Amino acid sequence: MVDISKRRFFKRNAVDETIVRLPWIARPSIFTNQCTRCNKCLDACETQIITIQDGGFPTVDFSLDECTFCYQCAAVCPEPIFNLESELPWEATVSINQQCLAFKNVECRSCSEMCETSAIRFQIEIGKVAQPIIDTNECTGCGGCVSVCPTSAIIVTNTRAVNQLTP
Incomplete structure (x- = not known):
């Protein structure tokens, strides 16, 4: 008899391309093949948002803080995983789900107050509190709005991967 609880060992490890790993990763699709998990990036991160x-x-865990794009994670990495600092750090943006207080007709603008680029x-x-609008052209994906959201309604995703997954 076959123990079906061990079937997972025969599956390919699917990598979630929508996860925002670290800024400046050159090829997110093969990041898990190149990263040696040395954890030097954790110590180097000035806002301590890099977690395992x-x-x-x-x-990155935006519930802790935001990415300041300091490039320290890339600078300390011994592997050739990262692009140059002069390039775009990532193609990430935020989305706001139905947990948003404004969608429930409760006044809250904490996300826009934290957004340095005024992307939110x-x-x-009429008949509602003001509703959030995201300017994806202005959003840097820094995640500064995530930790201040009282209902955890804001999610940062890798937009390049989301666009590739969408037919």
Whole structure:
């Protein structure tokens, strides 16, 4: 008889391409093949948002703070994983789900107050509190809005991967 609880060992390890791992990663699709999990990036991160998740690989956790794009994680990495600092750090943006207080007609603008690029604005609507609007062209994906959201309604995703997954 076959122990079906061990079937997972025969599956390919699927990498979630929508995860925002670290800024300036040159090829996110093969990041898990190149990263040796040395954890030097954790110590180098000035806002301490890099955590270990998902198979022991470093990932940013925006519930802790935002990315300041200091490039320290890339600078200390001994592997050829990162692009140059002069390049775009990542193709990430935020989305706001239905947990948003404004969608429930409760006044809250904490996300827009933290957004340095003013990518999150609030538009006045008749009969409702002002509703959030995201300008994806202005959003850097820094995650500064995530930790201040009282309902955890804001998610940062890798937009390049999301666009590739969408038919």
